[in-house]
Amino acid sequence: MFPVADLNRARRPPVLVKLLVAVNVVVFLYELTLPGEALNAFFYTYGFVPARFFADPIGQMGTILTSMFIHGGFAHILGNMWFLWVFGDNIEDRLGKARFLIFYLAGGVAAALVQGLVEPGSHTPMIGASGAISAVLGAYYVLFPRALVLTVVWLIFYPIFFYLPAWFYLGYWAVIQFFEGIAGVSGVAFWAHLGGFLWGVFAVRRFLPTRPRWIRW
16 A cells, blocks of 8 residues: 555645755765765665664764665655655644654654664664654654545556545554564565654654644744
8 A cells, every 4th residue: 555645734835844855865866876886885884784883883873864865776765755745744744843853863763773773783784764754654643643645556557546544554554564574574674664653653742842833922
């Protein structure tokens, strides 16, 4: 199941969501200019490598942040950016720009650490914004559980569209991440997805403004 759009209009333009998408796209375009060996070196230098991080947490702390803006292919970046675009605008609207940015980056950090704790000896660089975006999904699950998500499923070559409540769609998504992680499916950081999602679920209310957004002092 893939989300096409949500029926949950934000009151304000998603400035930071657009900026995050733009930064990720610019970095990816830079990656396309790198030859094979240079690209691999780029991944290892700026990706999050658990074994290297736990050997030198202070020196490698920056890689948690840089890894959130690196992607491994067109499908990787398109999928991540689409999920951010569909679900991120409402979370930015509810939290406000500064809170949203902190929440997003902290979610990415939490996601990377969870994956690192599951595979502390891994020398494979973890890259992608999916951990931070998973935090956005967790926040959406809490704040907008009844919002409708237009979803598509492909039956061979025929697309079937239908609406699902966000609590069902995102809950189903989280369960899939759990079972894929248990199954040990390689190539995807499923525990990072689940870690980011749980961060979003349990932390988002702490990032809500303390007074209604429409009050001005």
